[in-house]
Amino acid sequence: MKLYGALLSPFVRKAAVVLAEKGLEYTAARGGPGSTDPEFLAVSPFAKIPVLDDDGFILPDSTAIVVYLDAQYPDPSLIPADPKARGQAMWFDEFGDTIFAVSGLKILFNRLVGPKLLGKPGDEALALEGEAELPRIFEYIESVAPEAGWLVGNAFSIADITVASMLCTLAYVGYGPNAAAYPKTAAWHARVTARSSWNAVAGREAALMRRILPDHAAG
Numbered sequence: 001m002k003l004y005g006a007l008l009s010p011f012v013r014k015a016a017v018v019l020a021e022k023g024l025e026y027t028a029a030r031g032g033p034g035s036t037d038p039e040f041l042a043v044s045p046f047a048k049i050p051v052l053d054d055d056g057f058i059l060p061d062s063t064a065i066v067v068y069l070d071a072q073y074p075d076p077s078l079i080p081a082d083p084k085a086r087g088q089a090m091w092f093d094e095f096g097d098t099i100f101a102v103s104g105l106k107i108l109f110n111r112l113v114g115p116k117l118l119g120k121p122g123d124e125a126l127a128l129e130g131e132a133e134l135p136r137i138f139e140y141i142e143s144v145a146p147e148a149g150w151l152v153g154n155a156f157s158i159a160d161i162t163v164a165s166m167l168c169t170l171a172y173v174g175y176g177p178n179a180a181a182y183p184k185t186a187a188w189h190a191r192v193t194a195r196s197s198w199n200a201v202a203g204r205e206a207a208l209m210r211r212i213l214p215d216h217a218a219g
């Protein structure tokens, strides 16, 4: 199994945590914004990360990857079977990828990835736009964060992984779940990041970040 893309990406981290939850070993392969690596460009139709290669079966997109992995390697299941819980889990995944990440990545790309990794000036107006969008998103997460346990039903799922992964990425640009303002979010996020799967991925991520961005601690 191979996973293309750097763990700084919330989408790559999501796929990596799912692999770790399922006890699946993988090799990290290079790829990402600005990459000209022919191996990566051959597997990623739109040059986006992550891409999974499972013994020659190539699949882009974090959600597609999780759906595939959960069907192919069902233990433990990370997409609930109950229809309502399944719908809710996919909503949180969609929210994480297309609402939270869209705002958060405006900050990440314009303050960190562009200027510090790709040598491209960031667009500060876009970063400020992302910042202005965050409070509404944080308030929403606080309104759905459970007092105990997980976002959907009583099982850890793709919902927790996707939303927590974006929070981890935001830590690189100085945003964390502030416990004073968002106590339920902070406590839930701490439960997610205490899992052994999360710790395994965080260890790999810290090693990668020490190499590519020595001034930034892993989120």
Ligand SMILES: N[C@@H](CCC(=O)N[C@@H](CS)C(=O)NCC(=O)O)C(=O)O
Binding pocket: 009, 010, 011, 032, 033, 034, 046, 047, 048, 049, 050, 060, 061, 062, 063, 097
């Ligand atoms: N919906 C995709 C989003 C993937 C994505 O946009 N990844 C970013 C990195 S965080 C990327 O590769 N951007 C490069 C580009 O858009 O050129 C997923 O869930 O995998």
